[in-house]
Amino acid sequence: xxxxxxxxxxxxxxxxxxxxxxxxxxxxxxxxxxxxxxxxxxxxxxxxxxxxxxxxxxxxxxxxxxxxxxxxxxxxxxxxxxxxxxxxxxxxxxxxxxxxxxxxxxxxxxxxxxxxxxxxxxxxxxxxxxxxxxxxxxxxxxxxxxxxxxxxxxxxxxxxxxxxxxxxxxxxxxxxxxxxxxxxxxxxxxxxxxxxxxxxxxxxxxxxxxxxxxxxxxxxxxxxxxxxxxxxxxxxxxxxxxxxxxxxxxxxxxxxxxxxxxxxxxxxxxxxxxxxxxxxxxxxxxxxxxxxxxxxxxxxxxxxxxxxxxxxxxxxxxxxxxxxxxxxxxxxxxxxxxxxxxxxxxxxxxxxxxxxxxxxxxxxxxxxxxxxxxxxxxxxxxxxxxxxxxxxxxxxxxxxxxxxxxxxxxxxxxxxxxxxxxxxxxxxxxxxxxxxxxxxxxxxxxxxxxxxxxxxxxxxxxxxxxxxxxxxxxxxxxxxxxxxxxxxxxxxxxxxxxxxxxxxxxxxxxxxxxxxxxxxxxxxxxxxxxxxxxxxxxxxxxx
Amino acid sequence: xxxxxxxxxxxxxxxxxxxxxxxxxxxxxxxxxxxxxxxxxxxxxxxxxxxxxxxxxxxxxxxxxxxxxxxxxxxxxxxxxxxxxxxxxxxxxxxxxxxxxxxxxxxxxxxxxxxxxxxxxxxxxxxxxxxxxxxxxxxxxxxxxxxxxxxxxxxxxxxxxxxxxxxxxxxxxxxxxxxxxxxxxxxxxxxxxxxxxxxxxxxxxxxxxxxxxxxxxxxxxxxxxxxxxxxxxxx
Numbered sequence: 173x174x175x176x177x178x179x180x181x182x183x184x185x186x187x188x189x190x191x192x193x194x195x196x197x198x199x200x201x202x203x204x205x206x207x208x209x210x211x212x213x214x215x216x217x218x219x220x221x222x223x224x225x226x227x228x229x230x231x232x233x234x235x236x237x238x239x240x241x242x243x244x245x246x247x248x249x250x251x252x253x254x255x256x257x258x259x260x261x262x263x264x265x266x267x268x269x270x271x272x273x274x275x276x277x278x279x280x281x282x283x284x285x286x287x288x289x290x291x292x293x294x295x296x297x298x299x300x301x302x303x304x305x306x307x308x309x310x311x312x313x314x315x316x317x318x319x320x321x322x323x324x325x326x327x328x329x330x331x332x333x334x335x336x337x338x339x340x341x342x343x344x345x346x347x348x349x350x351x352x353x354x355x356x357x358x359x360x361x362x363x364x365x366x367x368x369x370x371x372x373x374x375x376x377x378x379x380x381x382x383x384x385x386x387x388x389x390x391x392x393x394x395x396x397x398x399x400x401x402x403x404x405x406x407x408x409x410x411x412x413x414x415x416x417x418x419x420x421x422x423x424x425x426x427x428x429x430x431x432x433x434x435x436x437x438x439x440x441x442x443x444x445x446x447x448x449x450x451x452x453x454x455x456x457x458x459x460x461x462x463x464x465x466x467x468x469x470x471x472x473x474x475x476x477x478x479x480x481x482x483x484x485x486x487x488x489x490x491x492x493x494x495x496x497x498x499x500x501x502x503x504x505x506x507x508x509x510x511x512x513x514x515x516x517x518x519x520x521x522x523x524x525x526x527x528x529x530x531x532x533x534x535x536x537x538x539x540x541x542x543x544x545x546x547x548x549x550x551x552x553x554x555x556x557x558x559x560x561x562x563x564x565x566x567x568x569x570x571x572x573x574x575x576x577x578x579x580x581x582x583x584x585x586x587x588x589x590x591x592x593x594x595x596x597x598x599x600x601x602x603x604x605x606x607x608x609x610x611x612x613x614x615x616x617x618x619x620x621x622x623x624x625x626x627x628x629x630x631x632x633x634x635x636x637x638x639x640x641x642x643x644x645x646x647x648x649x650x651x652x653x654x655x656x657x658x659x660x661x662x663x664x665x666x667x668x669x670x671x672x673x674x675x676x677x678x679x680x681x682x683x684x685x686x687x688x689x690x691x692x693x694x695x696x697x698x699x700x701x702x703x704x705x706x707x708x709x710x711x712x713x714x715x
Numbered sequence: 716x717x718x719x720x721x722x723x724x725x726x727x728x729x730x731x732x733x734x735x736x737x738x739x740x741x742x743x744x745x746x747x748x749x750x751x752x753x754x755x756x757x758x759x760x761x762x763x764x765x766x767x768x769x770x771x772x773x774x775x776x777x778x779x780x781x782x783x784x785x786x787x788x789x790x791x792x793x794x795x796x797x798x799x800x801x802x803x804x805x806x807x808x809x810x811x812x813x814x815x816x817x818x819x820x821x822x823x824x825x826x827x828x829x830x831x832x833x834x835x836x837x838x839x840x841x842x843x844x845x846x847x848x849x850x851x852x853x854x855x856x857x858x859x860x861x862x863x864x865x866x867x868x869x870x871x872x873x874x875x876x877x878x879x880x881x882x883x884x885x886x887x888x889x890x891x892x893x894x895x896x897x898x899x900x901x902x903x904x905x906x907x908x909x910x911x912x913x914x915x916x917x918x919x920x921x922x923x924x925x926x927x928x929x930x931x932x933x934x935x936x937x938x939x940x941x942x943x944x945x946x947x948x949x950x
Contacts, residue, residue, distance in 0.1 A: 183868035186875040200874050214870030221932040223908040259906060312867045315860050416906035418937065425934035451906065555733065 191280065194228040195220060198272050201312060205267075210309035220268075223421050227268040229253040231388070232280060246385040253361070253388035258407045259451035260419030261394060269392040270363050271302045274340065277361055278303065279316055283337035287359040287381065288330075291345050291369035292657045294677075299365050300330055300342040307332055345370055347656040348467065351377035358383045366676075367393035368403040369661060371463065375402040394676065395447050396663045397457025404453070419449045437674075443665045444674040460635060460664035460673055463656060465642040466649070475532055475650040480549050481539040488549070496549075498522075498556045501533060508691045509559040511536075511550065512683035513571035518546060519680035522557050523688055530641075530692065531648040533557075535681075543574040550578065551586055559594070563691035565683060566597040598690045600634075600683075603627040632671045634686035635664070637693055658682050722747065768805060777811060778804055789848055799846055806839040907941045908933050914942060918950045 180188075190196045202218040203211050220228075231253040236245045257269040270288075277286050288303075290296035304325045306313050316334040317324040325332050330342030343353040351374030360383045364370060381387075393403050407414050419425060419433070437445035446454035478496050480488050488496060501507070504524040511520035518538040523530045536553065538546055554562050566572040577583060579592045609617045609624040617624045628636075641647060649655060662675045662682055675682070722744070729735050729743055738746075766778045781804060813832045817825075858866070908931045916922045928935045942949050 181868075183865075183872050186871040187868050189875060190871050196874070196878070200871065214867070214874065223931075223933060311863055315863060418906060418940070420936040420940065421907060421933050423928065423932055423934050425936055430936065 191276075192232045194230060194232055194272075194276065195225060197232070197276055198228070198268075201275075201310070202272055208309065209306045209313070212310055212312075221264075221423065223417060224264055224268050226415050227255065227257055227265070229255065229273050229276075229388070229390070232276060243385055250386060250388050253390065254413055255390050256367075256406050256412050256414040257390075257392040258395060258414055259417040259421075260449045262419055263417050263422045265392045265417075266299065266365060269390050270299050270365060273390060274299070274303045274363060275306050275313065278307065278332065278334055278338050278340055279313060279336065281338055281360065284339075284361065285357060285359040285383070286338070286340045286361045286363070287354055287357055287378075287387075288340060288342045288363050288365070289345075289354065289370065289378065290342075290365040291660070292653055293344055294657070295366050295369070296330065296342050296344050299363075300327075300332075303332055303340060307334065345374045347651060347653050348470070350374035354378050354381045357381050359387055360385070361388045361390070363390045363392075365392055367391040367406070368396045368398070368401060369393075369676075370402065371660065372400070372402055395451060395453045396676065397443060397447055397454045397665060398459060398663065399453075399456055400458065407453075416451055418451050442674070443663070443672065447674075448676065455665045455667055457663045457665045459660065460662040461659040462639065462642065463660050465639075465645075466647075466656065466659050469642060469645055469647040470649050470651050470656075473650045475535055475652050477535040477537070479537045479539065480541065482541065485541060485545060488552075496536065496552065496556075498534060498553065500557055501526075501531075506695065507557050507559045508561045508563060508688055509550070509553055509557065510563045510684055510688035510691055512565045512680050512687060513546065513574055514565075514568055514680070514683075516678065517680060519684045520550075520553070521681075521684050521688065522553065522559070523692075526648070529646055529648050530688075532650070535652075543570055543577055546570075546574045547577045548585070550574070551589070554589070554594070561596055561691045561694075562591070562594055563596040563598055563687045565600065565687045567600045572597070596691050596694065598630070598687045600631045600686065602630060604630040604633050604690075606633060629670045630690070631673060631686065633693075634689045635671070635673070637689045638685060641689070641692070655681055766804075768801075769808065774808060774811075778808060781807055789846075796846065799842055802842050803839065803846075806835050806842070810835050810839070907937055909941055914938075914947060914949070920950070924949065 190200045198220055199217055200214065201212070203209065203213075204216050204218050207216065229252060231249040234248060234252065237248070240248070255269060257265040259265060274286070274288065277284075288296070288299060290299065304327065307317060308314060308321055308325055314321075316336060318333065318335055324334065332340040341354075341357060341359070343357075345351060346353050350371050355377060359381065362378065362382070391403070391406060395403070395407060398404060406412055407416075420430070433449050434440050434445065437448055439445060440449075443454045443457065446452050476497075480496065501524045503526055506525040508523045508525075508530075509520065510523065511518055518541075520536040520538065521532055522534045522536070524533050525531075534553075534557075536549070538549060541549070550562055550564070553559065562578070564571055564575045566575050575595055575597050578586055578595050580586075581592065604627065605625045606628055607626045609626055611617055658675070658677065658679050658681045661677045662673055662679055664671050664673050725747055726740070726743060729747070730740075735743060766775055766782065769775060769778070782800075785800060785803075810832060813828050813835070817828060817832075910927075910931060913922060913927045913930060917924060917927050922930075924935050924938060928938055931938070939949065
């Protein structure tokens with residue numbers, strides 16, 4: 173029988189050589205950002221910077237040694253592939269540690285499983301989409317897709333299945349039962365995006381999620397100061413290959429960018445700057461909120477979320493069927509309408525008291541509205557929902573002017589609304605008087621005939637109050653991933669006599685909750701908002 | 716269309732609202748219909764309404780076929796691409812009308828019509844180019860897998876020739892090629908990229924700090940920070 177003579181041509185060898193050398197793979201197959209996969213022409217490609225090279229995986233240069241056992245060969249591969257990319261933001265961590273590696277893994281490891289983990293969809297989507305786009309549109313990688321591209325890439329289940337049998341699973345921690353998404357999988361490779369955000373419960377579930385030989389682990393993250401997280405253990409484990417860069421390693425880092433970062437993170441000595449720019453662990457921090465307590469308050473369903481912005485504001489006012497389709501809660505005992513106000517979206521919520529529990533009925537986001545327009549929206553909500561208290565964050569100028577506009581007695585639009593008594597100003601930049609100092613006998617201590625006030629920073633007080641209410645399960649929250657992810661990401665650092673809070677992601681929802689918590693605290697036992705009328709008690713938020 | 720029972724329910728709800736107390740039933744009804752119509756147009760995920768540009772049966776059939784072809788060949792983003800798709804369909808319809816007119820007149824071709832035809836074809840190619848669905852842009856995806864692979868292989872050969880021996884590390888003792896070691900003198904233990912010889916050249920005033928940063932592909936700030944940590948004074 174005559175057999176076709178098959179020899180590797182020079183062209184084949186060149187292609188294999190590139191595919192198995194990580195640096196060449198990146199510099200030949202990956203188009204120069206921001207070009208996307210479909211624009212690849214083999215010429216205008218990514219050029220790795222010197223400092224990025226150690227972040228790559230070098231396992232592709234190895235072939236299995238026939239003298240060694242399967243396990244020994246895998247261990248060799250693992251030692252060249254494992255990495256913990258730690259450091260400040262924007263130096264290419266995720267792209268090198270995850271994005272390029274995910275593609276190379278998919279096309280070179282036939283029949284294997286790869287688990288791509290992130291805390292939530294916002295963090296998983298960019299990583300998954302980079303892989304999906306490359307497999308779908310790249311001139312070379314799309315040769316690996318099944319006959320139908322739709323079968324290869326399943327965006328709703330976050331799976332990429334290739335002709336060579338390789339499958340990539342994208343999984344998030346999840347809000348209800350953290351880490352259940354990756355139970356039952358046996359991947360040979362695990363990649364974790366923003367690893368510092370993964371909770372211990374979820375992380376422990378992925379320890380056994382691996383093939384019988386083990387799994388190559390590739391982590392990317394920014395230390396947040398917490399010492400009780402698995403990521404902290406990883407970055408301090410001397411046996412791991414940890415690469416640590418600060419944000420200033422990026423050649424585009426200059427004085428202007430440095431100043432911007434200082435403003436953004438609240439000064440170069442702030443905890444947020446030390447962690448997010450320098451990549452250091454900073455002072456001992458801890459997760460500000462107990463997410464298990466928050467999860468215990470959650471029920472099935474999703475909270476109704478409306479957005480009023482510049483484009484739909486006119487419709488909001490002119491139509492009887494407003495875009496804010498609010499229905500008054502007849503069973504409510506008390507309604508608190510709380511809002512964080514800022515230049516970035518103002519996040520608001522309507523809380524209804526039902527049988528001793530606060531139910532978050534609506535979330536209302538306002539974007540790009542003036543203080544006058546925001547006041548009108550608050551008025552509409554207060555009127556429709558019959559809110560007892562309208563609590564507004566007045567830490568910034570915009571919030572202050574919105575509240576002033578509402579309580580202005582000369583303002584004809586808000587006549588007979590009794591807003592001076594219903595609108596509560598919450599300033600998180602000052603201290604709050606929570607009571608009077610008492611001696612051992614329980615008597616109030618006086619100094620110069622005045623009772624000695626007990627003061628605490630307003631932000632910290634709202635946090636303590638919140639922890640207490642979540643612990644007592646005084647909330648009914650719909651299963652909302654935004655809520656869980658924002659609460660899980662907030663970090664607290666104790667120092668200089670107060671607790672400061674920071675978050676790597678926008679935390680407007682938490683600010684809104686804190687405004688609510690102050691308003692809730694001001695209600696007396698009869699369910700009436702009397703406390704905030706006492707100037708000496710809550711002087712900080714009364715002008 | 717708004718169902719009657721739903722309409723009545725809405726009317727009842729709205730009449731009770733304080734802001735509507737001065738409005739008549741007719742005014743409320745017209746407002747409701749306007750708002751419902753507005754919403755339904757926005758939320759319409761079916762592209763069928765794109766066909767409502769003509770009443771002619773023949774032309775409707777033509778548009779239907781073209782729309783089906785586009786829907787079959789491409790994934791359109793309902794929220795962002797339908798406007799462009801509508802323009803494409805309109806232009807195709809205009810081109811069809813003009814071609815038909817020309818065909819009816821047989822030998823005599825009106826120059827104005829020819830100019831219009833030219834204009835519409837040009838506009839059509841521009842819109843298609845914007846959406847990335849022109850013939851030239853699609854040629855890449857029309858290649859057979861074999862052609863695609865051959866092209867990639869050819870590019871790979873060019874790449875290898877251009878980067879010959881660029882990434883080969885050889886042991887100075889035995890001459891065998893070895894892999895990049897975990898620890899490398901160029902990489903600082905605490906993060907950052909490092910080359911003492913370049914700092915020396917800078918201190919001898921042969922290189923500026925900006926040039927050192929450029930060679931190491933990093934920022935001046937990063938170089939200064941490493942030197943500070945290592946206790947090296949920059950001149």
